Amino acid sequence: MTDTATPDFATLSPSRGQKFRQRVLPLIALALILALVPALSPSRTVYSLLNAVGINIVFALSYNMLLGRGGLLSFGHAVYFGLGGYAAMHAMRAIEAGDGLWSGFPVFGLPVVGFAAGALAGAVIGWPSCRRAGTAFAMISLGVAELIAAAGFMFASIFGGEEGVTGDRMNGPELFGLSLGPVSEVYLFIAFWTVVGTAMIFAFTRTPLGKLSEATRDNPERVQFIGFDPVRIRYMVFIAAGAFAGLSGGMAAVNYEIFTPESLSLHPSGFVLLMAYIGGIRYFSGPILGAVVLTVMQSMLSDFTEAWLLYLGVLFIAIIMFAPGGLAGIFHGVAGTVRRDGAGRAARSLGLKAAGVSLLLVGLIVLIEVVIRWSNGYGEVFEPFGLMLETGSVLTWVLVAGPILGGAALVRFVAKTDEGGA
């Protein structure tokens, strides 16, 4: 980098080719991947997993409009997901009953209802909460979430009480010839709205409002200097984020055909926070990555181990402490290292790092799995690869301490040599 000022800013702007490659091509790739999935004729389980992934992608992206782009930490984002979903659910029931105008409304379009309801909820709740940023905003979102979740269990006529509200998606006019009965047709519905939602949220980041929301995150005072009101910007971003959360709620309503007050509570709000942060809040692709990884973990890992929530917590803490850029940040970091050091040197340093982390992970997994079996007290023994790892045996504790100590030493060694080399 030279320190002379660039005389002409136009030379800094990306060319048409760069714009296409960086902005349009990834979206086309996403749409193509999603469109090609049915060609592989996946099983029902895979389809329902993919549907959950699609819903979570839009939900996590909408959350990141607040946390990553706007700098607003919310502990109650599931409120908008849930309210949007409930609105879509009631609309679905109206379609089923053939009430007036609703009889001509296709179920395929229900996410639009969720979108509108999420925006409305964001407009009502956001008005008092967006006047403050930072910790106050986080606390208000927590309080509002607790209030709405409690109200959800009280007003059974709207939220259906403990059992929730159920509906049937196979009613009303069909769009694109989809009856939405089999899960493969629901997949096309989810894929369509995932692409639409992702494209719209990406388009939002390119609008003046999207740019201003990033400016407000970084320095609200300067935003005021150039003549904008940070409170108004936060409020408008909040409404947009609520709307997209409602959109994903509408997708969930059609996919699951049931909504319970549980979906408004702090638990799903915490989960979407984990998805966005683990994926990486500084990157647009981060929440997508996080949604994919966490949803797959949720459905796969919970079959293998009952401690999967513990692994999730460890992953979250590790990301916060050692990789604040999240998974997307790790990928970018790896790509950067390869570009800077050349493939050979990068492979050595990254390989050592990966080996160290894997060793740590092995020790941790053995420790957790052995302890959880001991705590259950059924006398069950952890048997990876035919090894009998009993609580009392020496081998068990060697396998715990060895990899953890070795891995930690390796990671430290790599960090030291990297510092020395730089």
Place this chain on the structure above:
Amino acid sequence: METILFSLLNGVIYGLLLFMLSSGLTLIFSMMGILNFAHASFYMLGAYFAFSFTQVTSFWFALIFAPILVGLLGALVERWGLRSVHQHGHVAELLFTFGLAYLIDEVVKIVWGKNAVDYRVPESLDFPLFELFGAQYPAYRMFILVVAVGMLVALWYLLKRTRIGLIIQAALTHPHMVGHLGHNVPRIFMAVFGAGCALAGLAGVIGGNYLVTDPAMAAFMGPIVFVVVVIGGLGSLEGAFIASLLLGLLQTFAISIDANFSDFLGWAGVTATSELGSISISSLAPMLPFLLLVLILIVKPTGLMGDREV
């Protein structure tokens, strides 16, 4: 009269328990600017440690050593966790404690099981202290009262009347100046964090057998303690004290009121059989703190006694 007196006593005891939790939280906040999400998890750990101690030794042993153990754990978390996250900013710190709360929850479930443990009031304190209107009042509740007031006085003395308290107070407002005077500010931070966690642990030891000791106790108590700290004004011990008692009384009284919405909104045509009218005041009790929180943050963001905004 009877209900009022009992609610008053129980409300004060609940409020004092809340204060034991919130005093540590508010000290930690004013010093490091972190709203510690895992604070109630340390309260839970205190109760579980005490349960394990009482199984091998006595309650009195647990009363002293469980809080110390929790405090040491808190200091470790500050030294090896928070301090390295600090460079990534406040949001990262807040999220770190959020993740920690999550982690402690899961670890507790694995080590002590998913159901409530049988953590009982010690036999030496398990007798009725006095009789009021024909109802017996358990001695253990008075014991909670005595311990909480004792802690309150000790904390006040430590902060306002000793040299350590002087340094801590100075470090709250002028950490750099205290550092220039040769004090080790990071170590003060670690000590305060540990002490705050130890207080939470103590609340767990004496509250765990009064309430319930199960893996959900942190998730139940955590948000309420937040509410106390925000309503009282962040960083203000006096405010936290007033807010704790206020919330304690409010919640116990709301539970004992036998009325529903139709009694108040009858004039507006809300009947007892309608959905809104059948909601009772006692079922609203868990919601009251959050209603208060949102109102306070909108109307008076500095809280009752605080001098700075959240």
